Every structure is written in structure tokens, then in C-alpha cells.
Amino acid sequence: MSLPTEHKVWVLANPPAAYVQPDTFALETRALPPVADDQVLVKIKYLSNDPIVRTLISAAIPRGGTIATSGLAEVVASKSAAYAPGDLVSGRFDWGDYAVVPATALTGKAIELPGKPYASLSVLGLGSLTAYFGVFDQLKVAADDVVVVSSAAGSVGSAAIQFAKHVAGAKRVVGIAGGADKCAWVKSLGADDCIDYKSPDFRERLAAAVPDKIDKVFENVGGEVLDTILPLMKPHGQIAVCGLLSSYNGQQQVFNNLLQVISLRIDVRGFTVMDFVPRWAETAQKVAQFVKDGKVSATDTETVVTATVDEIPQTWALLFTGKSRGKLLTQLE
Amino acid sequence: MSLPTEHKVWVLANPPAAYVQPDTFALETRALPPVADDQVLVKIKYLSNDPIVRTLISAAIPRGGTIATSGLAEVVASKSAAYAPGDLVSGRFDWGDYAVVPATALTGKAIELPGKPYASLSVLGLGSLTAYFGVFDQLKVAADDVVVVSSAAGSVGSAAIQFAKHVAGAKRVVGIAGGADKCAWVKSLGADDCIDYKSPDFRERLAAAVPDKIDKVFENVGGEVLDTILPLMKPHGQIAVCGLLSSYNGQQQVFNNLLQVISLRIDVRGFTVMDFVPRWAETAQKVAQFVKDGKVSATDTETVVTATVDEIPQTWALLFTGKSRGKLLTQLE
CATH class of the missing domain: 3.40.50.720 (NAD(P)-binding Rossmann-like Domain)
Structure with a gap:
């Protein structure tokens, strides 16, 4: 299989004064760099939708900057001993389809619960x-x-x-x-x-x-x-x-x-929670065990919306309609 | 020297609705009981004046009840091995001149600083x-x-x-x-x-x-x-x-x-401070040492007003005139 040579990524085109507008974000196509040593090429599968992005696009992300959120991605190619093609990995990813990232920037492999490949972003999030x-x-x-x-x-x-x-x-x-x-x-x-x-x-x-x-x-x-x-x-x-x-x-x-x-x-x-970053991975494993033991419910903990890369901003905007229940996740087609 | 057989004590005659009145307190003369085993007869020398008495006479002390405050007293007669006549002792005493009290109700001997026999009520208070x-x-x-x-x-x-x-x-x-x-x-x-x-x-x-x-x-x-x-x-x-x-x-x-x-x-x-009652006595000794070492100032820490037993309520009332500086103490003549 030939690897992709370019990827799509959303940038902040026009920081909004009040409400997010149709021209707030813009989708760019960029060349993907080759995978260097200790890097992986991933295909982004799930994105977490968080209200804080609204604050960041007014206060922290520069015009032209990308929008990074928690997500899960599948390893497509790897020059890291830690990950192999097919692994579902957890980390922070830009709104987009593919990315080349250092293996050390990933949190680890996703923890999957039965029927919930995205559990690391919801009940284990x-x-x-x-x-x-x-x-x-x-x-x-x-x-x-x-x-x-x-x-x-x-x-x-x-x-x-x-x-x-x-x-x-x-x-x-x-x-x-x-x-x-x-x-x-x-x-x-x-x-x-x-x-x-x-x-x-x-x-x-x-x-x-x-x-x-x-x-x-x-x-x-x-x-x-x-x-x-x-x-x-x-x-x-x-x-x-x-x-x-x-x-x-x-x-x-x-x-x-x-x-x-x-x-x-x-x-x-x-x-x-930022005081405990070094313990996030082991603690997610513990919580997964609580779910398996029936001590913590994983029912109705998320709303998963399937979307194309083109629809990422609209899916995120559902956060503010009050219509999603539990954690709102974007599943990229 | 013959011991006193009666004593004077102030009682709450008419709990005040608002301001303290001339008939709020009344001075009674009562018979003093004989000194029993493990008791001492004391002559009250210094009384602490505290704003909380204003609250207590409206909310806690019954009509006819006495007014107890922190004070220092001289032992006049003792049937306790812990105290001898002439000792200046610390404890809670009624507004009055003499009292017979159990030795166990006393805090201990007063800690005196140079020129300040009343230090236990002010800088060591x-x-x-x-x-x-x-x-x-x-x-x-x-x-x-x-x-x-x-x-x-x-x-x-x-x-x-x-x-x-x-x-x-x-x-x-x-x-x-x-x-x-x-x-x-x-x-x-x-x-x-x-x-x-x-x-x-x-x-x-x-x-x-x-x-x-x-x-x-x-x-x-x-x-x-x-x-x-x-x-x-x-x-x-x-x-x-x-x-x-x-x-x-x-x-x-x-x-x-x-x-x-x-x-x-x-x-x-x-x-x-109520969480530390068992350590009050030793801690007052430590603070006294800080004063002796020049680490804590004992200058201008109190106003001492000399008064007769008849004048105890008026002296306490000086608290509310804003004219005393530092801790206000009554020294009984």
C-alpha cells in the first residue's frame, strides 16, 4: 500500500469576536513529511469535542494556527519500536485526517472496552x-x-x-x-x-x-x-x-x-487533573478494570457522531446546541 | 491572719436588650465556703476584659448568673499540694474579690515577665x-x-x-x-x-x-x-x-x-486555639522565652486599669469606648 503524501488540516482563519462563523475555520491541504526515525504516520479516527476550544480560538491560537484536541488514531506506518501499523493510539491531534508525529508525543495505545474502541476519550477520559x-x-x-x-x-x-x-x-x-x-x-x-x-x-x-x-x-x-x-x-x-x-x-x-x-x-x-499527568495512563487502566468489574457504568457515557474531515467544525459546534448527551465524540469516516 | 468568711460577686441582674445599663449587673455579698481538700482560697488580682462577655450576657448567662473570665489570683489558703499561699495562679474567675476553687480548675502558676505580673493575660495570653x-x-x-x-x-x-x-x-x-x-x-x-x-x-x-x-x-x-x-x-x-x-x-x-x-x-x-488546649501551658512558657530572648516585643501590649471590686463592670465597659490600647486588663485593688 502506498502511503499518503499529503493531508488535510483545519486552521483558524478568522478568530471570531462573538459567535463562530462559516469563515472562522479553513481547511488546508499540506504535504506530509516522510516518517523519520522514532516517528509514526497515523490516520486520525476519533476526536474529542471540548468547550475549551471556544476559549482557545479567541485567546490562545494564532490566526493560521491548527486546532489540537485529544484523539485516537490508527498507526499507518511506524519507525518506532513502540508502535506497529494497526495500533490504535491515544494523543493530541490536529483537526484533520493524517499526521506524522514523534512516538514520544503519544500517550500510549488506546484502551478499548467491549463495543467502545473510543473509551479512552469518554469513560476512561x-x-x-x-x-x-x-x-x-x-x-x-x-x-x-x-x-x-x-x-x-x-x-x-x-x-x-x-x-x-x-x-x-x-x-x-x-x-x-x-x-x-x-x-x-x-x-x-x-x-x-x-x-x-x-x-x-x-x-x-x-x-x-x-x-x-x-x-x-x-x-x-x-x-x-x-x-x-x-x-x-x-x-x-x-x-x-x-x-x-x-x-x-x-x-x-x-x-x-x-x-x-x-x-x-x-x-x-x-x-x-494536570497535577497527575504521569499517572494518567496507569489510572485509565485502573478505571477500565472498574468498568470490567461492573463497579463503574459505561452506559450512555457518550454521543458518537460520524463525520467526514470536512465536517469536523460543525460536529464540534454541536456542543453548543445542548442536543448531545454525555461526552461528544467525532468519529472520522 | 483570719481568713475572709464572705466575698463579693457580680451577677447578671437584668440581661440587656441593647446597650448595657446601670442595672444590668448587681453586686452581691455571699458567704464563702470553707476550703475543702484539694481546694484553694484565692484573692482575685487581675481580670481579662473580653468583648465576648457582651454576647454571653445576652445569649448564654442566665439571670442571676455570675460572669466568669480569664484572670490571675493570689492563693490565700491552700489544701492542695500543688499550690501554696502567695502563689499567683491562672484560671477562670468570677467578677469579684475572693473565691474558693478546686486546684484542678486552675491552669497553673502565672508566668511573670519583668514588670509584668499579668503577662499571662496579655503577651502570653x-x-x-x-x-x-x-x-x-x-x-x-x-x-x-x-x-x-x-x-x-x-x-x-x-x-x-x-x-x-x-x-x-x-x-x-x-x-x-x-x-x-x-x-x-x-x-x-x-x-x-x-x-x-x-x-x-x-x-x-x-x-x-x-x-x-x-x-x-x-x-x-x-x-x-x-x-x-x-x-x-x-x-x-x-x-x-x-x-x-x-x-x-x-x-x-x-x-x-x-x-x-x-x-x-x-x-x-x-x-x-481551642484545638490546642492541652498545649497552652507549655506554649505560654515558650512564648515567655521568646520575649526574654528579645524575639517578641512585650512593649505596649496592654492597658492596665486599677479598680475596686465595685468598678469591675465600668472597667470592662471601657472596651467599647475605643480608648484603651492593646489588651485591656483590670487590676483589682
């Missing part, structure tokens, strides 16, 4: 890894803990609920989510209870759900949700702050109960 | 102990740390500044206080710099004072001061929250920079 490091490294959730997880129906929160209940075996795990449907799903994942933060008696319901008070909080929201949690903590309780969803559009964070941090001697600590 | 546990146990301040202390001219903050700089030997110690006079005093105690939070360019000045960013914060204020500190922290910086002065009258705490807790992975932890 960064949301689950974030949940893993939060539950096990930051909070060290143990069997006698009462744990609360906010934004419990999100990709991070839903994994945290399952790790806390089914792997760490916490005594009581309570989710916080928006709406009855989401709460029902969170309970189906194993939460002992789930409270709708939109209900008028949120505080009373949450208090009733944790009669023995809270040891540990996996916090993704902040603001009023966190303020409601504070007085329900046990002395010396821990809060791992993973996200502040209530603040991402620039809103102030307002607290009435911050004195509880002193009176209850609460430990509030921020963390990000 | 709870403010200094709070600073000690914050600097050494919570923050573990070390030689290569850049440390910021808020409310640095207060009894806790001024001790924290000195412990961090002169005992822990921190590379850089910066205070935050209100006004040029207070900042000058904080610098005279050893701070490398002190920033007036009332200055219009507070943020820029604080940033300029910590060009290498902040490792550790001893936080007594919260609110806008804490919000200004957050973006100036180093990754994995620590904040020990001892007080939230900006919140004690029920104000909300508003933050614009709380996302920094995640992006900088900051550890925010509350503590109180």
Missing part, C-alpha cells in the same frame, strides 16, 4: 481521571465516610459518585444535581440519595440526607451550593475543589457561612 | 498562643517562606509577624493593616513590609511587596483582603484561616478570585 484523583488522592475516601458530590450528573461527578460508592465503599454517598431526572440517574449509579439544588427546600433536604453530617465533599460548583454545604460538615471535614461551575462566566462567589471554615476547622483544597 | 499554633503548627513557617499576615496590628497578627520573622526566620514577612500608623508599628516589629488595605492601590502595593509570590498566609480578615491575596499565591500555597473580621457583624463574604483556589491548588484551612 479526563473526566473519569479527574474523579479518580479527587476521590482517591485528594479526599482519600474510606469506608466510614459520608461523601457529598456536587454536579453529580456531570462527567466528573457521575464518575466520582461511582468511585466513592462502589470502589472506596463509602458508608453514604449523596449527590447534588439539577432536576429530578438527573437525580434519578445519579441514584441509579449508586448514590444513596441525590438532592435537587433547584428545589426551594434544598438546604433542608440536604441536611436530612446527611443526618450524621459530611466528612468529605467533591466540589464542582461553588457559590450557593458550597455555602449550603459548609454548615453541614463535620469538624475537620475536607472539601476538594475541582470546579466552580457557578463562576465560569465571571460571577462572584458569595458566602454567608464562611465562618464555618474556622469553627469546623474545614480543609478546603483545590486540585486539577 | 490567648492572642499570642493563637499566633503560635497558626505559625508553627498550621503553616509550619520555614526559612524560605514568603508569609503574609492580615490584621497584622492586632493581638494575634502582631505576634504572628514576630514569630514568623524572628523565630521561624522566614525569608519575607509582609503585614496587612489599616492605616499608616499601624503599618509603621508592624514594620517596627520586624515585618519586611506592611500594606495599608485602605489605600486605593492596595492590590498593586501588595503585589509589589511579594515579587516572588506568597507561600503562606495567616488570615484574620477574609472578604476583600483575602480575595486580593488569592491571585498572588504560589501554586500549592497555604492559607490558615484564624479569623474573618470582615464577617463578624454578619456581612457576606464576596469573592471574584476563588477560581485561583483550583488553578493554584491552594490549601485553605481553618483552625482555632
Whole structure:
């Protein structure tokens, strides 16, 4: 088989002032370099669609720059001892069809789950890894803990609920989510209870759900949700702050109960998945084992949209229509 | 010498709705019980005046109840092997002149500094102990740390500044206080710099004072001061929250920079001196040694007002006139 000598790649043609426009991105055809020692030629198969790309094209990617995201690709030719043609590999790839990359820039071979060759981008992806490091490294959730997880129906929160209940075996795990449907799903994942933060008696319901008070909080929201949690903590309780969803559009964070941090001697600590990069690969393997053992659900965790290279930007834009459910992946034809 | 057979003691006669009134307290004369085994008879010499008494007489002390505060007393008669007549002892005593108390209820013998028999209530009192546990146990301040202390001219903050700089030997110690006079005093105690939070360019000045960013914060204020500190922290910086002065009258705490807790992975932890009760006595001895070694100033740390037993409530009320400086002590004639 002859190898391709050129490839298609999307570039940022016109950084948008507000909404993404038809001329925001442009598709270029470029010559592919030959594969040098310790490099591989790959065909890109799956691309992760992430909201942060919207920020990057306004703030970080230069005009004419390419759009790199997490993805999976099949090795077509290899001058690396680590990879052979046919391997499905994980890494960061430009929006496009083919690429020549150093083998050291790849994360490793993709971990496949039954029926899910793309699992490394969804149930074994960064949301689950974030949940893993939060539950096990930051909070060290143990069997006698009462744990609360906010934004419990999100990709991070839903994994945290399952790790806390089914792997760490916490005594009581309570989710916080928006709406009855989401709460029902969170309970189906194993939460002992789930409270709708939109209900008028949120505080009373949450208090009733944790009669023995809270040891540990996996916090993704902040603001009023966190303020409601504070007085329900046990002395010396821990809060791992993973996200502040209530603040991402620039809103102030307002607290009435911050004195509880002193009176209850609460430990509030921020963390990000970026602190654990060297452990991503081994941890994805662990999470895959949890799925195989039935401790973590891999059902309904992604929406996979088949697309041509020409359709990559439109598929990414589906993120902002609110119509995809779970992780949105592009599968390249 | 014959021992007294009765004593005077102040009781709460009429809990006040708002301001303390002339009939709020009443002085009673009561019979003194004989000294039983393991008890001592003491003459009260010094009383600590604390704002919390205002809260207690509205919320906790029943009508007819006595008013107990930290104090120092001289042992007049003893049936305890631990104390002999003439000993100056530390403990909690009712507003009054004499008392019979169990020896086990006393904290120990007072630690006296030259010219300051009452040092256990001021420079060796709870403010200094709070600073000690914050600097050494919570923050573990070390030689290569850049440390910021808020409310640095207060009894806790001024001790924290000195412990961090002169005992822990921190590379850089910066205070935050209100006004040029207070900042000058904080610098005279050893701070490398002190920033007036009332200055219009507070943020820029604080940033300029910590060009290498902040490792550790001893936080007594919260609110806008804490919000200004957050973006100036180093990754994995620590904040020990001892007080939230900006919140004690029920104000909300508003933050614009709380996302920094995640992006900088900051550890925010509350503590109180009550967590360290078993170590109070030994720690007061350590602080006394710091004073003797010239590492901590004992100058201008208290206002001592001489009073008769009849004048105890009026002397305490001086707290609310803003006219006393440093710790306000009553010395009974």
C-alpha cells in the first residue's frame, strides 16, 4: 500500500469576536513529511469535542494556527519500536485526517472496552481521571465516610459518585444535581440519595440526607451550593475543589457561612487533573478494570457522531446546541 | 491572719436588650465556703476584659448568673499540694474579690515577665498562643517562606509577624493593616513590609511587596483582603484561616478570585486555639522565652486599669469606648 503524501488540516482563519462563523475555520491541504526515525504516520479516527476550544480560538491560537484536541488514531506506518501499523493510539491531534508525529508525543495505545474502541476519550477520559484523583488522592475516601458530590450528573461527578460508592465503599454517598431526572440517574449509579439544588427546600433536604453530617465533599460548583454545604460538615471535614461551575462566566462567589471554615476547622483544597499527568495512563487502566468489574457504568457515557474531515467544525459546534448527551465524540469516516 | 468568711460577686441582674445599663449587673455579698481538700482560697488580682462577655450576657448567662473570665489570683489558703499561699495562679474567675476553687480548675502558676505580673493575660495570653499554633503548627513557617499576615496590628497578627520573622526566620514577612500608623508599628516589629488595605492601590502595593509570590498566609480578615491575596499565591500555597473580621457583624463574604483556589491548588484551612488546649501551658512558657530572648516585643501590649471590686463592670465597659490600647486588663485593688 502506498502511503499518503499529503493531508488535510483545519486552521483558524478568522478568530471570531462573538459567535463562530462559516469563515472562522479553513481547511488546508499540506504535504506530509516522510516518517523519520522514532516517528509514526497515523490516520486520525476519533476526536474529542471540548468547550475549551471556544476559549482557545479567541485567546490562545494564532490566526493560521491548527486546532489540537485529544484523539485516537490508527498507526499507518511506524519507525518506532513502540508502535506497529494497526495500533490504535491515544494523543493530541490536529483537526484533520493524517499526521506524522514523534512516538514520544503519544500517550500510549488506546484502551478499548467491549463495543467502545473510543473509551479512552469518554469513560476512561479526563473526566473519569479527574474523579479518580479527587476521590482517591485528594479526599482519600474510606469506608466510614459520608461523601457529598456536587454536579453529580456531570462527567466528573457521575464518575466520582461511582468511585466513592462502589470502589472506596463509602458508608453514604449523596449527590447534588439539577432536576429530578438527573437525580434519578445519579441514584441509579449508586448514590444513596441525590438532592435537587433547584428545589426551594434544598438546604433542608440536604441536611436530612446527611443526618450524621459530611466528612468529605467533591466540589464542582461553588457559590450557593458550597455555602449550603459548609454548615453541614463535620469538624475537620475536607472539601476538594475541582470546579466552580457557578463562576465560569465571571460571577462572584458569595458566602454567608464562611465562618464555618474556622469553627469546623474545614480543609478546603483545590486540585486539577494536570497535577497527575504521569499517572494518567496507569489510572485509565485502573478505571477500565472498574468498568470490567461492573463497579463503574459505561452506559450512555457518550454521543458518537460520524463525520467526514470536512465536517469536523460543525460536529464540534454541536456542543453548543445542548442536543448531545454525555461526552461528544467525532468519529472520522 | 483570719481568713475572709464572705466575698463579693457580680451577677447578671437584668440581661440587656441593647446597650448595657446601670442595672444590668448587681453586686452581691455571699458567704464563702470553707476550703475543702484539694481546694484553694484565692484573692482575685487581675481580670481579662473580653468583648465576648457582651454576647454571653445576652445569649448564654442566665439571670442571676455570675460572669466568669480569664484572670490571675493570689492563693490565700491552700489544701492542695500543688499550690501554696502567695502563689499567683491562672484560671477562670468570677467578677469579684475572693473565691474558693478546686486546684484542678486552675491552669497553673502565672508566668511573670519583668514588670509584668499579668503577662499571662496579655503577651502570653490567648492572642499570642493563637499566633503560635497558626505559625508553627498550621503553616509550619520555614526559612524560605514568603508569609503574609492580615490584621497584622492586632493581638494575634502582631505576634504572628514576630514569630514568623524572628523565630521561624522566614525569608519575607509582609503585614496587612489599616492605616499608616499601624503599618509603621508592624514594620517596627520586624515585618519586611506592611500594606495599608485602605489605600486605593492596595492590590498593586501588595503585589509589589511579594515579587516572588506568597507561600503562606495567616488570615484574620477574609472578604476583600483575602480575595486580593488569592491571585498572588504560589501554586500549592497555604492559607490558615484564624479569623474573618470582615464577617463578624454578619456581612457576606464576596469573592471574584476563588477560581485561583483550583488553578493554584491552594490549601485553605481553618483552625482555632481551642484545638490546642492541652498545649497552652507549655506554649505560654515558650512564648515567655521568646520575649526574654528579645524575639517578641512585650512593649505596649496592654492597658492596665486599677479598680475596686465595685468598678469591675465600668472597667470592662471601657472596651467599647475605643480608648484603651492593646489588651485591656483590670487590676483589682
